[in-house]
Amino acid sequence: MEIKLEKFSKSFGSVKVIEELDLTVGNGEMIALLGPSGCGKTTTLYAICGIHRVSAGRILFGDRDVTALPPQEKNVGVVFQSFALYPHLSIYENIAFPLRIRKEKNADIERKVREISATLYMEHLLERRPGQLSGGQQQRVALARALVRRPDILLMDEPLANLDASLRLEMRTEIRRIQQESGCTSILVTHDQVEAMSMCDRIALMNNGVIQQIGTPDDMYHQPRNKFIAGFIGNPPISFIDGAVENGQFTSQGMSFGLPDNLKKASLTSGQKVSVGIRPEHLQPGSENPVAGEVTFIESQGREILYDLKLGDGQMLRSIQSGARTCKLGDRVTWSINVNAVLFFDAQDERILPA
Amino acid sequence: MEDRKPNWLLTLFLLIISAPILIMYFWLFIDSISEINTDGLWPEHFTLRNWRFLYEDIDGHGNVWKATLNTAIFATSVVSIVVILSSTAGYALSRLRFPYRSQFLGFVLLLHSFPSVTLIISIFLMLRLIGLYDTLVGVILVKAALELPFGIWIMKGFYDTVPWEIEMAGLQDGASRFQVWYKLVLPQIMPGIAALAIFSFMAGWSEFVLPLILVPGSETKLLSVYLAGLMIDDYLSDFGLFKAVGLFYIMPVMIFYLFTQDKLMNIYGGGTKG
Structure with a gap:
């Protein structure tokens, strides 16, 4: 019924x-x-x-x-x-x-x-x-x-x-x-x-x-x-980074990357304040769209390992990686963001949808 | 099960501290079946004459069986009224939202704090006015009313321990509010009901002041008043008789207590076990 x-x-x-x-x-x-x-x-x-x-x-x-x-x-x-x-x-x-x-x-x-x-x-x-x-x-x-x-x-x-x-x-x-x-x-x-x-x-x-x-x-x-x-959804949870859009780039003090193609046409004005959400599985070892930081926390969950990455400006990113441990606490690493999976939110916390 | 081995040391200790009480009761029993030498401690000669009140009326004091029946009616009526009203009122106070609920609770507690003696004159006048003076009904109503505040509070406490979800589940299963109370909630507080019944029975059985003043007639005399009457009778100084009547009077309470003491503990423990 x-x-x-x-x-x-x-x-x-x-x-x-x-x-x-x-x-x-x-x-x-x-x-x-x-x-x-x-x-x-x-x-x-x-x-x-x-x-x-x-x-x-x-x-x-x-x-x-x-x-x-x-x-x-x-x-x-x-x-x-x-x-x-x-x-x-x-x-x-x-x-x-x-x-x-x-x-x-x-x-x-x-x-x-x-x-x-x-x-x-x-x-x-x-x-x-x-x-x-x-x-x-x-x-x-x-x-x-x-x-x-x-x-x-x-x-x-x-x-x-x-x-x-x-x-x-x-x-x-x-x-x-x-x-x-x-x-x-x-x-x-x-x-x-x-x-x-x-x-x-x-x-x-x-x-x-x-x-x-x-x-x-x-x-x-x-x-x-x-x-x-x-x-709320997702475990371990997503991490948010506050920053702004400038010249087709997302920029914060700790990191920056070029906007994915599908967002370039979206109603983003230059200088607009945005917040990006990056899920732990979208931050992995690699060289594309690099982000550098210090590993401040490592938690082994058996099959996967959870890392906390502290960026230059103090904001945190989480990464979950399968396989063996690749770094130790305090290491400075450069990992790669899967830009196409990044979620953008405006100042009112609403999602900015790809056009 | 817990360790059932008798702890002799503890038993001995308990025996010693309760010895005065046990000895007093034992002496009461011995005295009731012996000739009492008023200026000595030791009883002489076995006799059953002290128990003669059981088969013959003591002059001017009426029949003991009549008084016993009256006391039984009095105590059981008080129990019925207190249990029925407390179990319903307690539920209402624990579960229903109605105006001035908390004030009502406070007021009930206030009523409990009056010693009945302070109210006796006004109660006497009121019973005279409505024609219930010197009737069992009148004194039953008064005693029950005085026991009710205590009963209502105890019952409310027991109801408070029954989880709301049980009632919600009952309603959801299709039962009416009354069915929920009767079939689901009431069985959870049976220990409380039992304890309250025992308490009010003992309170009724041992009540003295109220019947002394409110039911002085020979037809409505209660055992406590009967006993007191014997003791203040100037023409009678038969201590053996007093002791036998006293023993007769406390016997039901003692037997009752022996079988129900574990339930009585519940009233302090509060709530269902297991």
Whole structure:
């Protein structure tokens, strides 16, 4: 089922958290609401499921206006960050709870609970209590409880935040598999870009209650609309260098290079202040478009090595290189920038697009 | 399980410091089944005559079984009222937003700080006015009202420990607010309810001042008043009888306490275990 938010606004008292947010999630699609904490992503989620009242705007499921409906009248499954299992009930009863509330027949309940627990490989857990399960198992129960009544929409609030690293990897694929099998339109709230990029069809990146950009993970990475997005997406993060455009050249005190062809025609005036974003993989050993600096930090990540390069004017660049270590701390090196991949931003932090 | 080996040193230490209490209770028991020599310490002759109040009325003091029944009704009614009202009021104060909520909480606490004796005259007048003087209903209402502030605060504390997400999940699963409270939240605070029930039962059972003043009649007499009546009776100076009645009076509380003391600890620990 399609979810549509039209000019959705939410305020708590006089504090406006979200103003006029528009978002459409296609049928069967999984979208991530990604953003730093406090950006309003959980608020949006709670408004969609009906826990928060909507201050203004509309929420539609398909053609149905559900703006004012209480949570009980929307068929939405929610997985909470803390899982929110009912500690006094067995796992079986936890999963059966939504069905019991609907007064379904015992036989039906039994069948459905068995079915969903088979899908999630947790049939052997049904007799236990939540307190006797590990984090990953509790996560599966929460997912099963959300899915058992075949919801129109599945909402997940930081579902992986309470799991340890290896489980997180496992549950990432698991959740995606279940979502694709059930074909349930889903929204995932997360502050972790890796989660968002690996699990979702599209990402909506939020900051201060505003969606900055919606797009596929690739889009977000290669074509960020502004500096915030470029800085948020990508790990290790992009580095920014402030400078100016002069005579077809980008110049800062520490470095300079000729503008790539596709930007020469863009609306860049000579002397304009700009900021360039250079991702770590676009600064590599080489001689084209050289930049010189001192290596101030080396971090081995196993397959790759991360370097910090301090330029003459004190600004920093990051570089990630595969293969063996080529230099040591304090070395002065000259590396090459892949100019065609450099992102340009104007003084208002908006991206300067190639013409 | 923890180490179950008895720690003799600790047991001995505890035994020594609780010895005075144990000896007093033991002596109370011994005295209740012996002839008491008023100018000596040592009991003489075994007798059951001190327990005669169980099968015959002591002149001018009414029937002990009647008083016991009254006390039982009194204590259980106080428990029911306190538990039902505290568990609902505590939920409201912990979870619902309503005007003057924090002021209300402060006010409830303020009520708790009045010793009941300071209110007794006005309560007496009010009960007279509405015709509940010398009725069990009247004194039950008064005692329950005085216990409520404590109960509400305790319950609010227990509700505060139940995570919001459980309620949100319940609503999302289709349950009404009432179902969420009854089926999901209430079971989490059962230890609190149990502790509060025990506390208010003991408070009701041992209440003396209120029934002494508000239900003086023989039909509505409570055990505490019955015992006090015996002791201040100038024509009766039968210490064996006093001790037997006293023992009879504290027995239910002691038995009750023996079986529920672990639940009582919860009220200080606060919240669900496991």
